[in-house]
Amino acid sequence: AQRVTQPEKLLSVFKGAPVELKCNYSYSGSPELFWYVQYSRQRLQLLLRHISRESIKGFTADLNKGETSFHLKKPFAQEEDSAMYYCALSAGGSGGYQKVTFGIGTKLQVIP
Amino acid sequence: GAVVSQHPSWVICKSGTSVKIECRSLDFQATTMFWYRQFPKQSLMLMATSNEGSKATYEQGVEKDKFLINHASLTLSTLTVTSAHPEDSSFYICSATSGRGGTQYFGPGTRLLVL
Numbered sequence: 001a002q003r004v005t006q007p008e009k010l011l012s013v014f015k016g017a018p019v020e021l022k023c024n025y026s027y028s029g030s031p032e033l034f035w036y037v038q039y040s041r042q043r044l045q046l047l048l049r050h051i052s053r054e055s056i057k058g059f060t061a062d063l064n065k066g067e068t069s070f071h072l073k074k075p076f077a078q079e080e081d082s083a084m085y086y087c088a089l090s091a092g093g094s095g096g097y098q099k100v101t102f103g104i105g106t107k108l109q110v111i112p
Numbered sequence: 113g114a115v116v117s118q119h120p121s122w123v124i125c126k127s128g129t130s131v132k133i134e135c136r137s138l139d140f141q142a143t144t145m146f147w148y149r150q151f152p153k154q155s156l157m158l159m160a161t162s163n164e165g166s167k168a169t170y171e172q173g174v175e176k177d178k179f180l181i182n183h184a185s186l187t188l189s190t191l192t193v194t195s196a197h198p199e200d201s202s203f204y205i206c207s208a209t210s211g212r213g214g215t216q217y218f219g220p221g222t223r224l225l226v227l
Contacts, residue, residue, distance in 0.1 A: 044218040
């Protein structure tokens with residue numbers, strides 16, 4: 001079974017401080033990991049995915065297979081980063097379809 | 113690009129009626145569409161995965177006769193909540209992807225209120 005754990009429901013940081021949103025997963029194979037973000041009154045949208053190894057809006061996330069983690073990091077938080085962040089895992093389910101599991105989400109609050 | 117729309121954006125209905133929600137990929141062909149349900153202040157709960165032209169795969173605990181999903185074309189999937197009851201009131205979100213393991217593009221969601 002695949003599982004995604006985001007241990008913090010709420011993370012408050014001051015503007016300019018580093019941010020780390022934690023995500024741990026459990027899956028026996030090789031999953032794809034994603035971070036999705038939902039800004040206030042907007043739809044969910046992709047922030048980044050591990051295979052692209054990009055830095056989006058200053059955020060990065062490294063897949064650590066040994067620790068089964070995919071933490072989201074940003075060195076200097078900005079007020080516009082305040083949003084709900086979801087970690088998600090995508091892997092092949094039974095019958096050949098793609099199964100996606102979302103974490104419970106972490107609300108990031110950047111204090112001015 | 114990669115826009116997903118949902119219609120209606122909100123709906124109020126009487127208990128016992130059926131409600132159909134449409135999910136469309138506007139500028140790409142969606143081989144797979146997902147339906148989620150989100151309760152207030154909670155995460156998304158995957159209800160089912162549908163591939164164009166085949167039956168939807170429902171998650172454990174989701175009644176397939178209650179939540180009918182049709183994915184008749186590469187740009188349209190529908191979710192019908194049959195004989196809706198107040199406990200079905202929720203925020204329903206669809207997403208679409210154009211390939212296996214691909215990025216999901218989310219619709220804006222449909223808020224359903226059953227009186």
